[in-house]
Amino acid sequence: MGKTVLVLLDACRYDAATETAGYLEHLIEAGLGAKYKVWGILPSMSRPMYETSMTGLIPADHGVNDNRYNFRSKCENIFSLCRKAGKKTAAAAYFWMAELYEKTPFDSLNDRFRLNGTGDIDHGIYYFEDQYPDSHLFLDGEFLRKEYSPDFLLIHSMNIDLAGHINGGGTPPYVAQVQKTAEFLARLIPVWKEAGYNIIVTADHGMSRGGYHGGPSAEQRTLPMYIFSEKAVPGDLSDKLISQLNLAPAICRLLDIEPAAAMLKDLEIKLK
Ligand SMILES: [Zn+2]
Secondary structure, X not given: OOOEEEEEEOOOOHHHHHHHOHHHHHHHHXXXXXXXXXXXXXXXXXXXXXXXXXXXXXXXXXXXXXOOOOOOOOOOOHHHHHHHOOOOEEXXXXXXXXXXXXXXXXXXXXXXXXEOOOOOOOEEEEEOOOOOOHHHHHHHHHHHHHHHOOOEEEEEEOHHHHHHHHHOOOOHHHHXXXXXXXXXXXXXXXXXXXXXXXXXXXXXXXXXXOOOOOOOOHHHHEEEEEEEOOOEOOEEEEEEEEEHHHHHHHHHHHHOOOOOOOOOOOOOOOEO
């Protein structure tokens, strides 16, 4: 079917996911998914890495170089490729995603719910407070999935990033938030699998011990990636770092759509 859910856990570090995401790790241990260790692109900031995640390009090529950029994406991205291929998309995400792929500037009074959107995302529910609970966010996404049966669904959480900025990456409150958010996936992944979806769980960037991100240290750019799909060769494949540029073309492969010409061709992610 090619339907795919992408769960983007904002600022989730590889080590924190490995330490606490017990259900995801269980699926890997049981041979029911693939796990990779991802080396993030720079700068390790949100908006540039949203665009890198969706286009498969580095900031020098896509032009979203910092968080203040609030223009629509100028490049082919997963949403625009789906639209061209006649596939439906949905997103439950931070409003910066709306600004990149749906409508900019985002007007919270009118744009929180953009069902039947006019940009590249067909159906979106967008939040604009970092405190918006991940539990509610996941259910916004699940509402969109059940209501519209999208081919591609993006669910993008923010509470891990918030916990990292307040407490520092790797601190007990930060790791506890990773566990809390990941635990919610234990309820949804079986439902999504039953409905025939491929699932990717990954992050945009990491978080330093000091509570910031943007730079090149390992803690800011070492990210988890879990893939649950019959198309993915299963196993713990995290022995080597793979580039974050694998994400967009891998999603295209899972969706059965043609990747953009500029996307990585020789994937380090093993797909059947
Ligand atoms: Zn952040």
